[in-house]
Each structure stands twice: as C-alpha cells, then as structure tokens.
Amino acid sequence: MSVEMVAVFAGSSIRLAMPLLLSAAGELVSERAGVLNMSVEGMMLMGAFGGAMGSLYTGSPVLGLLIGIVAVIPVAALQAFLSNTLRANQIVTGIGINILVLGATTTAYRAILGSRSRTEIPGLDKWAPPFLGDIPWFGDAVFHQTWLLYAGLVVVAIAAWVMRYTALGLAVHAAGAEPRAVDKSGLSVTRIRYGAVFFTGFMSALAGCFLSIGDIHTFTEGMTNGGGYLALAAVIFGNWKIGRTVLACLFFGAATALQFQLPAMGINVPNALLIMLPYLMALLAVGGLVGRQSAPAYLTQAFVR
Amino acid sequence: MTTMAINLWQQARLQTAIWISLAAVLFAILVGLVLVASMGVPLTDAISAFAEGAWGSPYAIAASVNRALALGLVGVGFVLANRANLTNVGGEGQIALGGIAATAMSLYGGASHLPGPLPFIVPMIAAALAGGAWGGIAGVLKAKVGTNEVISTLLMSFIAVWLVYWCVQSESLLRQPMHNTATLPESLEIPEVTKIPLLTGDYSMPLHWGLPIALVLAVIVAIVLDKTVFGLRLRAVGLNPVAARRAGIAIVPSILLVLFLAGALGGLAGAFMLQGDQYSLKARFSSGYGFDGLVVGLLARGSVPGVIASALLFGFLRSGGINMELAAGIPSAIVMVIQGVIIVTLAGAAFWMERKRSGK
Numbered sequence: 082m083s084v085e086m087v088a089v090f091a092g093s094s095i096r097l098a099m100p101l102l103l104s105a106a107g108e109l110v111s112e113r114a115g116v117l118n119m120s121v122e123g124m125m126l127m128g129a130f131g132g133a134m135g136s137l138y139t140g141s142p143v144l145g146l147l148i149g150i151v152a153v154i155p156v157a158a159l160q161a162f163l164s165n166t167l168r169a170n171q172i173v174t175g176i177g178i179n180i181l182v183l184g185a186t187t188t189a190y191r192a193i194l195g196s197r198s199r200t201e202i203p204g205l206d207k208w209a210p211p212f213l214g215d216i217p218w219f220g221d222a223v224f225h226q227t228w229l230l231y232a233g234l235v236v237v238a239i240a241a242w243v244m245r246y247t248a249l250g251l252a253v254h255a256a257g258a259e260p261r262a263v264d265k266s267g268l269s270v271t272r273i274r275y276g277a278v279f280f281t282g283f284m285s286a287l288a289g290c291f292l293s294i295g296d297i298h299t300f301t302e303g304m305t306n307g308g309g310y311l312a313l314a315a316v317i318f319g320n321w322k323i324g325r326t327v328l329a330c331l332f333f334g335a336a337t338a339l340q341f342q343l344p345a346m347g348i349n350v351p352n353a354l355l356i357m358l359p360y361l362m363a364l365l366a367v368g369g370l371v372g373r374q375s376a377p378a379y380l381t382q383a384f385v386r
Numbered sequence: 387m388t389t390m391a392i393n394l395w396q397q398a399r400l401q402t403a404i405w406i407s408l409a410a411v412l413f414a415i416l417v418g419l420v421l422v423a424s425m426g427v428p429l430t431d432a433i434s435a436f437a438e439g440a441w442g443s444p445y446a447i448a449a450s451v452n453r454a455l456a457l458g459l460v461g462v463g464f465v466l467a468n469r470a471n472l473t474n475v476g477g478e479g480q481i482a483l484g485g486i487a488a489t490a491m492s493l494y495g496g497a498s499h500l501p502g503p504l505p506f507i508v509p510m511i512a513a514a515l516a517g518g519a520w521g522g523i524a525g526v527l528k529a530k531v532g533t534n535e536v537i538s539t540l541l542m543s544f545i546a547v548w549l550v551y552w553c554v555q556s557e558s559l560l561r562q563p564m565h566n567t568a569t570l571p572e573s574l575e576i577p578e579v580t581k582i583p584l585l586t587g588d589y590s591m592p593l594h595w596g597l598p599i600a601l602v603l604a605v606i607v608a609i610v611l612d613k614t615v616f617g618l619r620l621r622a623v624g625l626n627p628v629a630a631r632r633a634g635i636a637i638v639p640s641i642l643l644v645l646f647l648a649g650a651l652g653g654l655a656g657a658f659m660l661q662g663d664q665y666s667l668k669a670r671f672s673s674g675y676g677f678d679g680l681v682v683g684l685l686a687r688g689s690v691p692g693v694i695a696s697a698l699l700f701g702f703l704r705s706g707g708i709n710m711e712l713a714a715g716i717p718s719a720i721v722m723v724i725q726g727v728i729i730v731t732l733a734g735a736a737f738w739m740e741r742k743r744s745g746k
Contacts, residue, residue: 181726353552
C-alpha cells in the first residue's frame with residue numbers, strides 16, 4: 082500500500098466518520114440525560130434536506146446550514162414532547178418519526194425537484210489548518226476538508242468539556258442516573274431532558290448538513306441510509322463514554338472507507354461484511370462480549386414527578 | 387359479580403382503544419390528503435388511482451392481501467412477544483433470514499424432489515426456523531446478559547439485511563451463475579413445485595395458500611394468548627417478572643420461547659414473500675415489511691383481530707400508494723408520511739389511555 086493510498090484512506094475514514102461523530106456526540110448527551118432518540122436518523126435526514134434546500138435556494142451554503150438546523154427543531158420538539166411530556170415509548174416514537182421524516186423529505190423533494198434530479202447544490206468550502214495542510218503527501222489528502230468538520234470537532238470538544246467539568250454536565254448525567262435526586266435538588270428533570278433532546282437535534286442537523294452540503298453537494302432520497310442507527314450503535318459500543326464513542330465512530334468510518342479501499346488494493350472481502358461490521362460490533366458490545374455495559378440507569382424511562 | 391365488572395371494564399377499554407386507533411388512522415389519512423392537495427394534484431385523480439391500485443381488480447386485491455399476509459405475520463409475532471412485555475423490532479431481519487432459508491432450501495436443499503406438498507412446505511418450515519433462531523438469539527442475550535431486546539433485534543435487522551445482500555452478491559452463496567456482466571445480483575428463480583400454490587390456480591388473482599395458513603396461525607395465537615395457561619404466564623412475566631418468578635413461572639424459557647416464536651412468524655412471512663410472490667431472492671428483499679409489520683402490531687394494541695385489521699389496512703395502503711405514484715405521479719412516500727403520523731399519534735395517545743386507567 083503506497084503512502085498516497087494510506088493518506089487517502091485516512092482522509093476518507095475521517096470524512097466518513099464525521100457525520101456519525103457529530104450525531105453520536107449529540108445522542109450521547111441525550112442518552113446520558115435518560116432519553117433514547119431512535120429518531121437521530123430522522124433528525125439527520127431532516128438536517129440534510131433542510132441544508133440542501135436552503136443552500137439551493139439562497140445560493141449560500143452557510144445559510145443552508147442554518148436552515149438545516151432550524152428545520153430539525155420541529156422534529157426534535159416532537160421527540161422531546163412525546164418522550165418527556167406524553168411519556169410515550171421512546172423506541173416506538175423514534176421509529177415513527179424516522180418513517181415520517183423519510184416520507185416527508187422524499188415527498189417534498191419530489192415535489193420540489195422532480196424524481197431523478199441530480200441537481201448540484203452549492204456546498205460548504207474546504208479548508209486546511211495551517212502547517213497541517215502543508216505536510217507532504219498527507220497534508221492535502223487528510224486535512225483538506227470541509228470547514229464544518231473542524232467546527233464540528235470544536236463543538237464536540239466543548240460538549241465533552243461541559244459534560245465533564247460543569248454543573249450543567251453534572252445535572253445532565255444525574256437526570257439519567259438519579260432523576261429523583263435531580264428533582265429534589267430543585268432542578269427540573271423534564272427541562273434538562275428537553276434541552277438534551279434539542280442538543281441531539283442540533284448535532285444531528287450538523288451531521289445531516291455535513292452529508293448533503295459538506296460531502297457530496299446534493300440531496301438524495303433517504304440519503305442517511307441508516308447512519309443514525311450507526312450513531313446509536315457507536316454510543317452503545319462506546320459504552321456511553323465520549324472517548325470510546327469517538328473511537329467507535331472513527332472505526333466505523335474506517336470500515337466504510339475500506340469498502341472502497343480494499344477493491345482498489347485487489348483484496349477481495351465481501352462488501353456486505355464491511356457494511357455490517359459496525360452493527361455486528363455493536364451487537365457484540367451489547368451482548369456483553371466487550372466488557373461490561375453500563376447504560377445510564379434510567380435510559381428510556383420517562384420521569385414522573 | 388367482580389368478574390363481570392372486570393369484563394365490562396375491559397370491554398370499555400378495548401372500545402376506547404379501537405376508537406383511538408381509528409381516529410389516528412383517519413387523522414393520518416387526512417394529513418395525506420392535504421399533502422396530495424398541496425401538490426396540486428386533483429384529489430379525485432389521486433383517490434381513483436389509489437382505489438384502482440388497492441382494490442380495483444382481482445389482481446390488485448390479491449396483491450394487497452398478499453402484502454397484508456407478511457405484515458400480519460410480523461404483527462402477530464409482535465403482539466405475542468409484547469404480551470410478555472418484550473418489544474420485537476427485528477421483523478425486518480427475521481423476514482430476511484426467512485427469505486434466505488426458503489431460497490436456499492428451495493434451490494439447493496433438495497426440497498423440490500420431495501413428494502406431495504412437501505416441496506413448498508419444507509422451505510417454509512426452514513424459513514420459520516431460521517427466523518426463529520434469529521429472534522431466539524435476542525432472547526438468549528436478554529435472558530443471559532439482560533441485553534435490551536429492542537437494541538439487539540434492531541441491530542440484528544441491519545445485519546440480516548446485509549446478509550441478504552451478501553448472499554445475492556456471492557456466487558458461492560445464492561447468486562445465480564454469472565453468464566456475463568449483465569447477470570443480475572439475485573438468486574435463480576425457485577423451482578415451480580416450491581412456489582406456494584395459488585388458491586384459484588390463476589395468476590390473474592394470485593391469492594395463495596399462505597392466506598389460510600396465516601389465518602389459522604393467527605387464530606391459534608389468539609387462543610393461546612387469551613385462553614391458555616401459557617398465555618396467562620406470558621402476561622404475568624410481562625406485568626411483573628419478580629412476582630411471576632415467585633409464583634414459580636420459569637422466566638428464561640418463557641422469554642426464549644416467545645422471542646423464538648415471534649421470530650419464526652417473521653421468518654414465515656419471509657417465506658410467503660419469497661415463495662408466494664417474488665420467487666427469487668434480491669437485495670433489499672425485505673423492503674421495509676418488517677418495520678411496517680411492527681407498526682401493524684403496535685396499531686393492534688395487543689389484539690390479534692386488531693392485527694388482521696391493521697395488516698389489511700397497511701397492505702391496501704401500500705398497493706394503493708404504489709399505483710398513486712404510477713398513475714397520478716404522487717410520490718408513494720406519502721404512504722410513509724401516513725404511517726409515520728399513525729405511529730406518532732398512537733404512541734402519544736397511549737398517555738391518555740394510561741391516565742384514564744390509573745384514574746388520575
């Protein structure tokens with residue numbers, strides 16, 4: 082394997098891992114607070130759609146990104162309302178929202194652009210950090226990426242810092258581990274959980290926009306194609322810890338990149354095996370084969386005062 | 387006296403459930419109609435295209451019913467597992483595994499050389515066993531490590547969907563022999579004798595023997611759930627596992643068995659789709675039927691007749707939606723919107739149901 086190939090592989094692994102990383106980081110916060118958003122998939126898809134349409138009509142990908150974020154707000158609000166206020170089954174509502182969003186975005190896309198449109202949509206600019214981008218061989222292939230990737234990394238780092246070192250982070254953790262104690266301390270479990278779901282929505286919107294206007298510069302029907310479920314798998318595999326979740330995302334990204342890399346290297350591994358690998362690993366993780374799992378104690382359980 | 391009061395109370399609850407389900411369905415259809423109207427398509431065109439595709443000809447009716455069969459089997463499995471408070475969201479994977487097993491058995495398992503009706507029965511049994519095993523794994527994980535069955539069955543659905551893809555991509559598995567580069571990545575067509583015989587013997591109305599089989603199974607499950615000790619035990623396990631264990635009910639075997647059975651029904655649905663309709667295995671074989679079946683089960687609120695009604699509703703919705711796209715140019719994705727609205731509305735409505743029950 083030549084140096085160029087390693088560089089391309091590393092670059093595409095990071096690029097493919099990024100949407101997972103964004104949405105998984107968002108989902109991790111929400112699951113820590115006790116709400117499982119099966120709807121990450123739908124939120125990502127809505128973000129991708131909003132971002133693409135916004136960028137197409139305003140001609141500005143940055144406005145598109147904002148529109149993508151705004152478009153996810155109703156989806157996140159619906160999920161938060163159903164799981165916190167109506168105390169509905171979080172899994173069922175998540176699946177319902179995913180079907181709803183897939184149907185709605187597909188319908189709207191067809192109505193707006195017709196069925197087999199391949200309209201090129203203005204995408205976000207690329208950027209490389211100084212010095213890193215100039216490294217011979219690697220610089221261009223690895224670090225020359227959409228600026229959203231770097232911005233996203235910063236957001237993930239801030240979120241990790243808030244979760245670990247601030248009172249807010251402590252409250253979020255407690256809402257999923259000891260909701261009753263949070264309630265007694267005078268904070269509102271419901272409000273914390275609403276906030277956490279909205280944060281998942283925000284991060285999923287970034288992830289969706291990364292797909293549509295960051296990576297391929299177009300929108301296709303159902304383009305997230307299970308990415309939201311992969312993000313859930315990454316949180317599970319990451320054992321609800323941010324470091325391990327990031328590693329899981331990178332690993333999943335690398336597995337996806339290998340689908341394109343291996344045939345180029347003349348190695349014949351069934352494509353399907355590489356695609357299912359993340360799900361298989363997550364299954365092994367929840368099956369207790371990769372150390373003990375420690376999900377937040379009150380995950381998926383609605384809080385009743 | 388008390389029993390009578392309880393019966394009346396249960397009846398009242400059932401009626402509320404039916405009304406809420408009906409209201410959700412009507413609301414969702416209304417949303418769909420508004421969407422159609424907002425797309426500038428005349429409602430009459432849309433509705434007549436829908437009706438034509440759903441029940442406009444004997445062929446359309448049979449196609450809708452065949453769709454409902456697969457949905458209904460998954461839905462019955464969901465209700466069965468749900469009685470023990472287990473949520474099987476793995477229908478998609480169980481259908482996929484059933485499809486693989488039925489194809490393998492029909493093409494290469496020697497089923498076609500068997501006497502009598504066995505050539506089409508044996509692959510169906512193989513499919514049920516494969517789907518059951520797939521569901522059973524989730525049961526083992528639940529019983530041994532306490533893994534949430536929702537997460538395990540969902541992950542296993544994705545694995546199974548890609549297993550189908552693998553099987554039809556690889557010639558050493560189920561892909562048809564490649565003659566040239568244009569050979570499609572799908573299996574050979576299964577032999578004539580392994581196809582499920584048609585009730586009418588005529589392809590203009592392709593209702594097959596799966597219909598009576600599915601109905602019999604649904605009746606059996608309904609009886610088992612409501613009239614047998616096993617059904618009562620499942621309910622006990624579901625309502626209060628600790629108390630059930632104190633009462634001497636073996637929890638682990640109950641979980642294993644019920645998830646196996648739910649999976650087996652999903653596997654059988656896969657066999658019906660393959661041997662009664664598609665006749666060859668293709669990538670994306672399960673095409674969302676498992677997730678729709680889950681919705682059917684959910685909509686039924688625990689009752690088998692409810693499953694039948696909602697399976698038919700979704701079967702006709704799907705057929706009608708496909709024809710709306712073909713004939714009136716309305717994206718069939720509208721049907722997904724309708725389904726999504728139904729699920730979300732019902733999940734939300736459960737809140738009022740619970741509140742009513744607890745009398746707050």
